[in-house]
Amino acid sequence: MGKLEKICVFCGSSDGNDPQITQAAVELAQTFAQRDITLVYGAAKIGVMGTLAKTVLDNHGEVIGIIPQFLKKKEVAHLGLTQLITTQNMHERKLQMQEVSDGFIALPGGFGTLEELFEIITWLQLGLHTKPIGLLNVNGFYDDLLQLLETMVRKGFLSMKNYEMLLVDTSVEKLLQKMTEFRPPRIPQWLKPERT
Template sequence: MNKLEKICIFCGSSDGNDLAISDAAKNLGQIFAKRNITLVYGAAKIGVMGVIAKSVLENKGKVIGIIPNFLKKKEVVHLGLTELITTENMHERKLKMQEESDGFIALPGGMGTLEELFEIITWLQLGLHQKPIGLLNINGFYNDLIKMLETMVRKGFLSMDNYSLLLVDTNPVNLLKKMNEFKRPDVPKWLNEDRA
């Protein structure tokens, strides 16, 4: 079983137009608080990001926000967090998120959410960390992305082993169970050889 005391959420700084997404974010925040899981996220109080942070805090949970200096001026920063960490740039922000977290979950979002998700799963694929990564597929939001990954497998650009690194579910409790039971992969043999 994996120790999941802090989970990083990647999600949109916009609300979107599907109320099921906001409802699911609120529900996940309640689950985090109930299970004493600290939320690690991008520190905004707007969009889906704001919904989950507010939910965790309202249910007496802990929230760590991580934001680069330049976004502090552009995004609406949540000032009521348990802890706010400021970084110099986006690269440092993502590294800090990885260091602070025991696992990761992507909720619906835009380009930034996908960029964060694919970077963190690439790091897992390369053996830079061994933490579980979940995709909460709310109301079919990620159906097309999952199909694209299946196409990558079919066309020979993604192995089934690496495809299986991304844990997918429509139910947050089931997703957390999969993350708890995630078996850490061995570092790829070719990387071990390079390190020798």
């Protein structure tokens, strides 16, 4: 895998009630700023998302926010970002995130975070991109999800090869290392999208 210059982070628009999650967002943001990694995220100024962006900016890093018009109208958009991209809808937002990013990390969050994580890993499984996807498992937040994925493997709905595409760690440094070393799986010929 090449240099990770822009990483998209999926995370909650709420703060949650576990201070270790907020601390992990701060640590990730500081690491991005130190390494000149541009944060790509959903552009909100609230919750874990807001903490992440504010910390990157406070440490003189760069932040690209991507937000659909209807959410921007609700005044949750962070207007002090390096770049703010407005899309027509949620689908276009995720497509833009995929196009501008070199990799993806999921922090704790709710339905939206899981939806973004599973869509981007499905796209990797289908060969629509070859970028690393990391899960930062803060304070056991994703333990139950990982157990479910293991059940999917055992029950024959998820191959071990695809299960291993999701890079998991509890440490920011170790997760970024795994992402840097990531090699995408070989995609079966019949799955490869036709080039036009």
